[in-house]
Amino acid sequence: MGHDQGMSGRPDPIKLAMANWESRGWDDEVVGMAVVTSVMRVWQLLNAQVEAALRPLDLTFSRFEVLMLLSFSRTGALPVGKVGERLQVHPASVTNAVERLEREGLVERRPNPNDRRGVLAVITEAGRRRADEASDVVNRTVFGALPLDRADQEALVRLLERMRHAFGDFDRAREAGDGQII
Amino acid sequence: MGHDQGMSGRPDPIKLAMANWESRGWDDEVVGMAVVTSVMRVWQLLNAQVEAALRPLDLTFSRFEVLMLLSFSRTGALPVGKVGERLQVHPASVTNAVERLEREGLVERRPNPNDRRGVLAVITEAGRRRADEASDVVNRTVFGALPLDRADQEALVRLLERMRHAFGDFDRAREAGDGQII
């Protein structure tokens, strides 16, 4: 993650890659390549910022997401399977994240009363406090401090939404939900 | 990646998150949150596509990038430090990737004649063939098949470029380079 690299005196790596791609005659794919590479790069930069902001709170972005998901849920409890579904990660990753959160007392694991195969992840009071601190710092240092004006941010979200939808990331028919999480 | 998740019948997770954010009164940060979350999600989707396309060729995206970088370089050889610099990854990651590529005979490691501390990664003939196959499949199945029209793709690249530049990802003054990689 960004292990301090000089931040200037460097030509745009994407531009270089595009020139290389064109030199091979891949003219039809060069823009797509630039899209994918740009997303990868911006992900790298944003991810590093978020992780750096959360490190003092002993959280990673994925554990932060789990914590926020639970804190937004009606009862503060969710089957771990549901968590993976919402976050689009492998069940094993959720098991891992919950265990890590449990180790710090931010989450508890409880048998699901409705299904004895299942396990509920329940956020604790300490977990709620940590979630508040974490969202504060991330809001302040990352989300609220992006180097793009509001119009550009909205345009970006719209373009990415178009892409997510084409990839089946969500179902437009049910988009009129009430924002209820679970 | 993406261990087959149902791809519909699901409301937009970003919209849900935005509603939750607003319910906490974080109105100024909600768009920034949407930007970051959207990038993360699209990264996940694109990364999964690229990795799936490359898996039959025994490559990951990072190893693919190393291979392409070497294949584009003038002599097919680059100090491993330079590779990490261009790809913005930790030196240890390059060591790992090169070792993995070397194991398959796609790259060779040679002492740098100009600096006895240094190591050169050199692409082999097999490496060049693999790089060709890999770029073919990635161009065909991902870069050339994005579900966005050209205008949207270009707009997306421009917005992401603005963001990368603001984060110091490159230096605009040297942007007029000739596309020469090394």
Added chain:
DNA sequence: GAAGATTGAGAGTTCAATCTTC
């Protein structure tokens, strides 16, 4: 002493296999 690269530890991810319960 600083730079180039590697090593070992620690954390995260995915996959395949497994165990329990539906």
Added chain:
DNA sequence: GAAGATTGAACTCTCAATCTTC
């Protein structure tokens, strides 16, 4: 037999420490 969750193996990434050479 299928679904929910966990476990162990294999990878990748980062960081701190180390070794060699400038």
